[in-house]
Amino acid sequence: MSNRHISSRFDADLERLSSRFFEMGGLVESQLANAMEVLNRFDPDLVEKVLAEEHRLNAMEVEIDAECGNVIARRQPAASDLRRLMAISKGITNLERAGDEARKIAKRMRRIATDSAGSNVNVAEIQASGRMAATILHHALAAFARLDTVAAAQIMREDDAIDDQYRAFVRKLATYMAANPRIISAALDYLSIASAIERIGDHAKNLAELVIYMVKGTDVRHVSRERLEHEALGD
Template sequence: MPDRHISSQYDADLEHLSSRFFAMGGLVESQLSDAMEALSRFDMGLVERVIDEEHRLNAMEVEIDAECSNVIARRQPIASDLRRLMGFSKGISNLERAGDEARKIAKRARKIANDSAGRNMDIAEIRSSGRMAGIIFHDALAAFARLDAVEAARIMREDEAIDEQYRALVRKLPTYMAENPRIISSALDYLSIASAIERIGDHAKNLAELVIYVVKGKDVRHIPRAQLEREALGD
């Protein structure tokens, strides 16, 4: 009976941590969505909402990390249970940093809003990469919830498309700036936004790597793509 009680309490601890982790992930998703909408409509209300959420996000990171450490110290988990707790602990760092990038997007949108030339620039690549980043970030959280290593490997491939959109914008901006020097300031702001979106994609990829680590017990950072997919499939 005591063993069953201990096991039941441990399961409750994990469930609570999982709930907190995904609540934090949902907050970051909202920040990214609001930041991209703020950029689309130059909505200062959305800008301020994204910026104001920083304190809440930081508090959640500290609280969840402390709770992970507490559970590890009290329960001394091993194998997959320990990897899952480590996944939460490392994952919240990526969530917090992705939130930081969403805040950067909002702040740059606020600057561009005051520049009529910048407001009218063609930023198709940024809109496209922002949508892709939102999708793969959501999918990474879903893969984490299901502990789906195969889906995680697919997400890591999708991140390459965001990188390509970023490179396309980098190639295009110098021409814009040469043709119209008045947009240089806003062009640099857009470049910063594109870089922030790329990093959000990187954080989604990091979450996907953590899924594979939790499920397979393999650290797949910095390994070739083909090998990563073999690890995810368990071959």
């Protein structure tokens, strides 16, 4: 078999895996949108849809990860090609976990719907952070598709805004619970929802870090913001 044919087959493998990765990313985006719609307007059918789609996400993660391993074993890629495969493998784990968080939101909302005290909690910060999480997840997937390290660096700053909304909600929630103990159960469920959204932002940030890894070959996990931006924006 000619080297050219081997290269063509490898390119096809990469393209197929990339396509599956973005298919999974689109499903997670849909999961999050549905979960946030349940937060805005409780719909038991939509809750069940979010829960059911989680099984599909789990299966996709297993299938894509297995195929990444098969391609690495068969093709023995090096340098940027290996980094791309590794990034896809790590990226689907983050996508699956983001889907898990969307499922948690739906499940908590199902419980809140049975507690009339839940309507007394102002969830404006949760709604705002949910919109932010959806936005940065979309931006992270777009940066992954374009191998855009500048956009990846921007996502780090966008994730900080979600963290700020989360902290603001926690402070407000403590005040609510102190003033009205009847809402404590619902308030704790809302706190779990806020935490889930914050973690979705973290998973989007992890995807952005993988973009920098693919392009620059540098692992920027657990490094300072200054070092990360230097790696993302430097030549």
